[in-house]
Amino acid sequence: MTGMVTQARPPRRDDGSSVQIGALVPLTRPGWIEAGHHLLAGLELAASDVNDAGGIGGRPLELVVRDTAADPQKAAAAVDELARLGVAALAGEYHSVVARAAATRADALGLPFLCSSSVLDALTDQPTDWVARLSPPQSRGWRIYADFLLGAGHSRIAVAAQPSVYWAAGTRILRDYVAPRGGTVIELDMSALTPAAVCDELAAHRATALLLLVGHPEPAVPIVTAVRRDQRLAETMIGAPAGQPEFAEWAALLGDDGAAVPFLRYLPERLTPLGEQVETALRERLAAAPSFVAYEGYDTVTVLADVLRSHGTDRARIAASWPSVAVEGTRGRIQFSRTPDISVWQWAGPPVQVVDRDPAEAEPGRFRVLHTG
Template sequence: MEKVVDHPKLLLYAVLLCACLSLMGCQRSEAPSPTPPAPQRIEVPVTVEVTRIITQQIVVEATPTPPQACRPESLDQAEEIRIGAIVPLSKPGAARYGFSMQAALTIAATDVNDSGGIQGKPVRLITYDSAGIPERAAQYAQRLITQDCVSAIVGIFHSNVGMAVAQVAHTFGIPLVVAEARADEITAQTLPEVFRIGPTNSMVGRWPAEWMASTGDRNGDGRLLAVLLAENSTYGQILDERLRQWLPQFGIETQTLPVDLPADDFTSVIARIVAMDTLPDAIFLLVQGESALNLAQQLLGAGIGPQRQTVLVMNSVALNSPLFWQRVPEGTGTVVARVGAWESTVGEMGRAFAGKYRQYFDTWPEGYAFTAYDSLRLVADALNRATTPAGDDLIRALEESDVELAGGHYYFPYGRANPPDGETVPAYMWHQWPDYPLLFLQYTEAGQDAAAMPIIWPEKYRTEEAPASR
């Protein structure tokens, strides 16, 4: 028999199954979203550049003490007294002059020590070669003051060297006695430490002008006229310019005639003098060496000279009297310019120095040799009188100098107590010896020895009225 299925019951089962499945599907769709997982920590490597630090030991030194003068503050502290000198002893400096100055300084130091030194203490001379270079001289000046412990500096030939050393001396308060450097400015700066016993440029420039003005119109033509025969060299040019600067200031006319050297025949220049409307009162021969002697004889041979009331003025070459009379036999009446002490101006010390100097050079000492010798003797004299060798005491003693030395009688009328006013008294007269012997001598007899020549100017040193021949 066939089995019969009950469809209503089966349908009920099917409906219930769908309901359950539907319910399950609804529950799943309405369930909340799951919580997202926590973010992971990711470490990214970072490279950092660090400046390297180096630890180093640094030693900071104290500021160095400026150099100081090391001269003794009292003579009791010193075993010897040191005096410094600066002179030119090599090129490009004027070594020939420097050797003469060094010889004179050496003689002076020996003479001081032979006479007992300075208050019983021996003198030691320390010399440096400037070579004529200001910077080098300034360095040596500081070395003398701060290392060699000198009480003073002497010497000095070149003006630019003198200016440089003067500043160093002033900085350290050490006296400087200038023997030869001529620039007015060296003393015109009025530095307390700086003294000069050689002539200034202005003193040398005024010298022939003042002499000509004092002798007046020789030939009576109503004019004062000087002819300048200048050789074609630096020497001739410098002297020509100097005379043309100063002579007109004293009412003296000038005319320059060039002299071309080398030459033995001076006919052309002599002819120009002969052709002048008025002969000059003086003819200055600005010519060096034996050429000057040849020129003088040719002038005299042409009738130009004392016989026509014209005086010939020559330089120191004419002081070699044997050579002069050999080459200029008609030279009576010739005037000779001399810079520095001469045999008739010096005393016992000057003659003694000249004798010792001749052992070196077999000649009468040049002006700069006299002042080199006297610069050291002057310092020694001041140190003997000073309370102490310290700068200000020694400066005061130098200002009070009143002493006869080899080249003359030294004193300084203008200084701290009596400064020059710059108008009636030029500023260069500060600590300046006023009586430097700038001389005119004259041959008054044929064959006369130069040592016997009379001094005709200036009045302070005059031994005979001038001119002796007119």
């Protein structure tokens, strides 16, 4: 899908001009394809709704989509290309390390970027006015997850982690939060361990919780299967703060073994009236229940369309508008502010839940809300 351009039912104009937004989405492996499809569905639905409402001052809104494939270098090259093509702004991306590469390049080029679904605190090395973000920073979400673990009685927490800036940041956040509260984080290096060896380590360390800080489906699925089959670990909770169980592929690959694996989800107790309308349309578009990532995509284009209508397509004016944004999204009112230790403009109020797939046999597709923050 690299190089694909989509246009969502724009109103007709004789001169054929459009306002273009560059959309960065993981659509091929090793990217998380299902997340990419949900993100793109939200982006495209919002663009369609914008155009049905008259576009941007009568001009059609057009998404210029580029597949990042979870590759930071590919994402940076896409930002360069989209900047040359003249897009007014960038939207999207799911993988945090990829979003960091895109944000760094957008900052260098002076191209506004509204990041949809990536949580790494340090999206850029230095504070920037060119980048804003909808998803909560990792430090906030993962501390809420740590609160859930401690509240559930888990003080010996093992993390099965692959080498990554994102996973390393998550491990550090967890350790710094639980250690003063009497907890211990045990690191298991997945570049050196098999799933069977992970089970042995869990038993040896008497860990009561195992967190999957690894890719999906490999090696997350084999690890879950191994732990569920090991009688020594019958009482061990498996968790996935990064959200792997959110998507249908998780349930399809793991069945009952994939239930009761708590993860972070960025949805409120109740969607806004707009969110309820969007949910219906996304279900039809995806032929499945929309994930929080789809709503993030929708909100991204909704915010950018509001900015473009109010401030035009000049890139500097768009970037200067972040502090004045006040938009009703699918999950609440979106406003950006400066947050301590976060280098980009941040939506301070995105909802955060810890949820899991209900293990009850009668409700295999239902999610339980276990904790909110």
